[in-house]
Amino acid sequence: MTSPGYFLAHLWLIPLFPLITAALMLLVGRILPKSAVSFFCVGSVFLSFVHAAGAVLQLRNLDPRVYQQILFEWVTPGLMPAFGGLSPFVADWGYLLDPLSAVMILVVTGVGFLIHVYSIGYMGHEGGYYRFFGYMNLFMFAMLTLVLANNLLLLFVGWEGVGLCSYLLIGFYFLKKSASDAGKKAFIVNRVGDTGFLLGIFFIATTFGTIRFTSLNLPDPVAFAGIKETLAAMLEQGRLAYGAPVLTVIALLLFFGACGKSAQLPLYVWLPDAMEGPTPVSALIHAATMVTAGVYMVARMNGIYQLAPIAMDLVAIVGTLTAIFAASMAVAQTDIKRVLAYSTISQLGYMFLALGVGAFSAGIFHLMTHAFFKALLFLGAGSVIHALSGEQDLRKMGGLWNSIPATSRPFLIATLAIAGIPPLAGFFSKDEILGQAFEHLPYLWFIGLLTAGLTAFYMFRLLFLAFFGLSRVPHELEEHIHESPKSMTVPLAILALLSIVGGWFAFPVLWGGESTFANFLAPVFRRVIPEAAEAGPQTALVDFLLMLASVAIAVFGIWLAHLIYIRNPQLHAKLAASWPRLHKLLVNKYYVDEIYDALFVNRIKDLSTGFGLFDAKVIDGIGVDGSAWLARVFSSISMWWDKWVVDGLVNFIGKFTQFLSTPIRMFQTGVFSSYAMFILIGLAGLLLYYGYHMQHHMQELMRNLR
Amino acid sequence: MLDSILFYFFAGVAVLSAALMVTRRNAIHSAVFLITTLLATAGIFLQLRAEFLFIAQIILYVGGIMVLFIFVMMLVRLDVALHHIRFRLQRFVALIVALTLGGYISVILFWARKLPGQGLFIQGAAPAERLSPNSEQLAKSLFSSYLLPFEIASVLLLVAMVGAVVMAKNKKGANEP
Amino acid sequence: MMSPAHYLFLSLALFIIGCIGVITRRNVIIVLMSIELILNAVNINLVLFSRIFGDAAGQVFALFIIADAAAEAAIGLGIIIAFFRNRETVMADEMDLLKW
Numbered sequence: 001m002t003s004p005g006y007f008l009a010h011l012w013l014i015p016l017f018p019l020i021t022a023a024l025m026l027l028v029g030r031i032l033p034k035s036a037v038s039f040f041c042v043g044s045v046f047l048s049f050v051h052a053a054g055a056v057l058q059l060r061n062l063d064p065r066v067y068q069q070i071l072f073e074w075v076t077p078g079l080m081p082a083f084g085g086l087s088p089f090v091a092d093w094g095y096l097l098d099p100l101s102a103v104m105i106l107v108v109t110g111v112g113f114l115i116h117v118y119s120i121g122y123m124g125h126e127g128g129y130y131r132f133f134g135y136m137n138l139f140m141f142a143m144l145t146l147v148l149a150n151n152l153l154l155l156f157v158g159w160e161g162v163g164l165c166s167y168l169l170i171g172f173y174f175l176k177k178s179a180s181d182a183g184k185k186a187f188i189v190n191r192v193g194d195t196g197f198l199l200g201i202f203f204i205a206t207t208f209g210t211i212r213f214t215s216l217n218l219p220d221p222v223a224f225a226g227i228k229e230t231l232a233a234m235l236e237q238g239r240l241a242y243g244a245p246v247l248t249v250i251a252l253l254l255f256f257g258a259c260g261k262s263a264q265l266p267l268y269v270w271l272p273d274a275m276e277g278p279t280p281v282s283a284l285i286h287a288a289t290m291v292t293a294g295v296y297m298v299a300r301m302n303g304i305y306q307l308a309p310i311a312m313d314l315v316a317i318v319g320t321l322t323a324i325f326a327a328s329m330a331v332a333q334t335d336i337k338r339v340l341a342y343s344t345i346s347q348l349g350y351m352f353l354a355l356g357v358g359a360f361s362a363g364i365f366h367l368m369t370h371a372f373f374k375a376l377l378f379l380g381a382g383s384v385i386h387a388l389s390g391e392q393d394l395r396k397m398g399g400l401w402n403s404i405p406a407t408s409r410p411f412l413i414a415t416l417a418i419a420g421i422p423p424l425a426g427f428f429s430k431d432e433i434l435g436q437a438f439e440h441l442p443y444l445w446f447i448g449l450l451t452a453g454l455t456a457f458y459m460f461r462l463l464f465l466a467f468f469g470l471s472r473v474p475h476e477l478e479e480h481i482h483e484s485p486k487s488m489t490v491p492l493a494i495l496a497l498l499s500i501v502g503g504w505f506a507f508p509v510l511w512g513g514e515s516t517f518a519n520f521l522a523p524v525f526r527r528v529i530p531e532a533a534e535a536g537p538q539t540a541l542v543d544f545l546l547m548l549a550s551v552a553i554a555v556f557g558i559w560l561a562h563l564i565y566i567r568n569p570q571l572h573a574k575l576a577a578s579w580p581r582l583h584k585l586l587v588n589k590y591y592v593d594e595i596y597d598a599l600f601v602n603r604i605k606d607l608s609t610g611f612g613l614f615d616a617k618v619i620d621g622i623g624v625d626g627s628a629w630l631a632r633v634f635s636s637i638s639m640w641w642d643k644w645v646v647d648g649l650v651n652f653i654g655k656f657t658q659f660l661s662t663p664i665r666m667f668q669t670g671v672f673s674s675y676a677m678f679i680l681i682g683l684a685g686l687l688l689y690y691g692y693h694m695q696h697h698m699q700e701l702m703r704n705l706r
Numbered sequence: 707m708l709d710s711i712l713f714y715f716f717a718g719v720a721v722l723s724a725a726l727m728v729t730r731r732n733a734i735h736s737a738v739f740l741i742t743t744l745l746a747t748a749g750i751f752l753q754l755r756a757e758f759l760f761i762a763q764i765i766l767y768v769g770g771i772m773v774l775f776i777f778v779m780m781l782v783r784l785d786v787a788l789h790h791i792r793f794r795l796q797r798f799v800a801l802i803v804a805l806t807l808g809g810y811i812s813v814i815l816f817w818a819r820k821l822p823g824q825g826l827f828i829q830g831a832a833p834a835e836r837l838s839p840n841s842e843q844l845a846k847s848l849f850s851s852y853l854l855p856f857e858i859a860s861v862l863l864l865v866a867m868v869g870a871v872v873m874a875k876n877k878k879g880a881n882e883p
Numbered sequence: 884m885m886s887p888a889h890y891l892f893l894s895l896a897l898f899i900i901g902c903i904g905v906i907t908r909r910n911v912i913i914v915l916m917s918i919e920l921i922l923n924a925v926n927i928n929l930v931l932f933s934r935i936f937g938d939a940a941g942q943v944f945a946l947f948i949i950a951d952a953a954a955e956a957a958i959g960l961g962i963i964i965a966f967f968r969n970r971e972t973v974m975a976d977e978m979d980l981l982k983w
Contacts, residue, residue: 668981668982669979669982670978670979670980670981670982671975671978671979671982672914672975672978673905673906673907673908673909673914673975674906676902676905676906677799677800677803677906680800680803680804680807680902680906681803683807684803684806684807684810687807687810687811688810691810691814709884709885710885713885713889717889717893720893720897721893721896721897721900724896724897724900724901724920725900727900727904727913727916727917727920728900728901728903728904728907728908728913728917728920730913733910733912733913736913736916737916740916740919740920743897743920743923744919744923747897747923747926747927750890750893750927750930751926751927751930753884754884754890754930754931754933754934755884755934756930756933756934756942756945758942758946759926759930759942759945759946759949762946762949763926763949766949766950766953767919767923767949767952767953770953771919771952771953771956774956774957774960775912775915775916775956775960778912778960778963778964779912781964782912782963782964782967782973797906797907800902800903800906800907801903801907804899804902804903804906805899807899807902808895808896808899811895812892812895815888815891815892840942843939844939844942844943844946846939847939847940847942847943848939848943848946851940852940852943855943855947856947859947859950859951862950862951862954863950863953863954865954866953866954866955866957866958867954867957869957869958869961870957870958870960870961871961872961873958873961873962873964873965874960874961874964874965
């Protein structure tokens with residue numbers, strides 16, 4: 001084993017830098033000046049990026065390309081019964097760097113750094129500057145922990161951490177009720193998904209006896225086997241097989257958790273509302289990083305998924321349906337950030353489609369390119385909002401193309417990228433996904449194609465409404481239109497550049513590329529069993545035709561948008577009028593929120609009201625009032641006892657004595673003649689009594705009388 | 707023979723007077739009848755050869771006590787017309803009890819007849835000479851064997867006299883005669 | 884002298900009549916007089932037996948009884964006078980201060 005370089009050995013610094021500055025903000029942030037806050041917080045992210053880049057570079061020297069380091073043992077309960085027998089269970093705090101996490105940390109720290117720089121300018125006029133950066137750095141720490149974790153428990157720690165930071169940052173303007181409600185909604189919906197995730201982790205723990213991903217490059221691989229090794233061993237021993245039910249259950253539970261975090265059907269409802277947060281938050285968390293955590297997790301667990309085809313199919317189907325569902329809603333939205341939110345959901349659907357058909361590297365590739373252009377779109381939208389002094393409604397924008405060129409030009413690039421126009425990044429990644437989809441499930445390819453058309457349509461609708469056409473900006477705002485400061489526009493430019501060249505990592509083989517990206521990620525996504533072989537490169541003709549189809553439908557979408565929103569502006573109103581019900585359905589997001597409210601939210605509120613009533617009536621009634629009543633009953637019983645039994649006894653004795661004495665008392669007449677009578681009676685009695693007994697005495701007496 | 711006549715005469719007078727005494731409404735009448743009873747009793751004493759007691763009875767009892775009684779009756783100013791004697795249960799019971807007692811003792815006395823000896827019903831031959839002269843014999847016993855009771859009796863009479871004076875004294879005026 | 888039985892019956896009769904008088908009469912003075920009657924009956928008995936046995940003790944005792952009767956009559960009448968001064972009555976059933 002070659003000795004790791006400095007950056008690899010200090011892998012643990014990467015999450016630590018933002019954690020330190022977050023703690024710093026928590027403790028002393030209030031008293032620091034804004035410049036100091038910016039310096040520390042943005043600087044720490046920059047340091048993390050440098051270390052991440054260095055680590056990835058040094059990783060390429062390792063063979064196999066896996067580096068693990070364990071900081072300390074965290075949970076060591078000892079032996080645990082598992083599907084494969086007793087095994088020593090241990091969960092430790094350790095970091096793993098392999099190609100997959102390498103891609104992730106580069107994206108997170110790179111895009112994160114650019115967004116932090118942007119935030120200096122965007123949040124410069126806001127209150128709570130230090131709080132914002134503190135939360136953002138805390139988020140960076142959690143996200144980096146998530147992607148660098150070497151076992152599921154630490155990943156879950158990061159998972160929950162990003163959920164917390166999402167809640168804190170969505171509800172950043174906590175004085176606004178809609179913002180705090182949105183934060184709550186995000187957290188709660190995430191939690192619903194986390195249930196599935198946790199159950200999945202428990203299943204994995206009991207099935208494999210370990211939750212560590214792999215034990216490669218660890219000092220003692222046999223004692224603490226990873227999931228990868230255990231899975232391979234079990235397959236060899238024949239205890240698990242392709243399509244085993246336990247694996248399907250695990251895969252489905254994990255995917256449910258991913259749905260929550262990555263806003264897929266049916267747990268996507270929190271993402272549109274999350275736009276209440278500041279725009280950099282939307283860019284970082286809800287475009288580039290947090291929502292991709294689900295994709296990352298499924299990709300990480302690809303070994304299990306490959307052995308559960310039912311789950312994979314479900315992943316693909318859910319992803320595709322989400323994609324088209326969200327795209328349809330984006331068509332009718334009027335808030336610039338909402339359109340982008342639905343677009344994010346739709347693109348995440350694409351990523352899951354890729355994972356579902358087995359094109360894991362394509363999915364990760366799309367994750368990376370999406371991070372570039374979606375972050376750019378959000379930051380650009382933020383710049384537009386900033387220029388219009390807070391206006392977010394598309395119907396009140398227009399004609400800004402020349403007013404804010406530093407914003408509008410990158411925005412155009414991003415829009416082209418997301419629509420999938422070559423040679424920008426989005427084309428390559430999307431095309432890769434659609435190609436793989438066609439191989440496996442052609443009907444999903446078709447829906448994906450339609451979604452691509454919709455995507456182009458609504459994105460260019462956004463562009464045209466915001467930047468082109470006659471200006472519909474209200475007069476008082478029109479005077480204040482100004483370009484954003486350099487701190488905001490430079491990141492835009494950098495991201496635009498990345499959106500252009502980002503796709504060139506994976507030039508398809510057709511065009512003479514070497515698919516370096518896929519090769520880089522190949523060790524991670526190695527086939528577990530030969531049956532689940534990845535689809536080989538298709539015939540050149542099919543490839544070319546597919547590419548042509550996606551480009552064609554994108555161009556068609558652009559043309560349609562141009563027609564409706566530029567050439568005949570009244571057309572869209574007429575269209576809306578001719579299908580009023582459909583339009584209403586789309587505008588109201590299919591009433592999904594209302595359905596959820598009626599089904600779940602209000603029922604739970606009713607349940608808690610019921611419990612409250614139960615507490616007040618039954619528990620208070622029985623417990624408090626009941627015990628009071630019981631005490632009264634007891635006291636009246638003892639009162640009765642005291643009055644009738646105790647006093648009765650006393651009174652009885654008195655009355656009895658009186659009863660006995662009353663006849664005897666009558667003897668005391670006070671008149672002495674009756675006393676004399678009694679004396680006489682006594683005398684008579686005595687004589688009568690003694691007379692019988694003293695006969696012989698009498699005889700004696702008589703004899704003496706002689 | 708003379709004995710019997712005397713006895714039955716005195717005894718009859720005594721019993722009759724006694725019966726009349728307890729039934730008169732007028733207290734003075736009762737007192738008078740008591741006097742005759744006492745006189746009859748004195749006669750009985752005489753017949754029993756107790757001459758001193760005969761005199762003592764008349765002088766002391768009749769001449770002293772009964773006079774005292776009559777004085778007090780006059781002091782108290784008894785109303786001659788007194789309430790009717792109502793029939794009360796107490797009186798009835800008393801009558802019954804007294805008669806029962808009398809009957810009982812009579813029964814005993816008659817039953818004594820069956821006993822050997824019959825001492826009670828034979829005219830007793832008493833050694834009468836032992837008691838005469840009566841006064842001297844009495845005085846001999848009184849002042850020798852029974853001296854202590856004699857002295858005590860004097861004290862008793864003194865105490866009674868003092869007590870009677872105190873009791874009957876008029877409390878209001880100490881100076882009045 | 885007659886047989887002792889005669890004198891005993893006489894004494895018994897006087898005694899009984901005296902008892903009846905004590906219990907029956909309402910006038911306390913007459914009650915006192917009945918008590919004197921009882922004492923007299925006892926005297927007769929004593930003298931009788933003194934005569935039978937020839938012992939002077941009986942007569943001595945009878946003499947003491949007479950003396951005692953005198954003292955008692957004096958005291959009793961004193962009490963009656965005192966009572967009469969307070970209550971203006973000599974009826975026995977009105978002297979019921981000791982009633983229950």
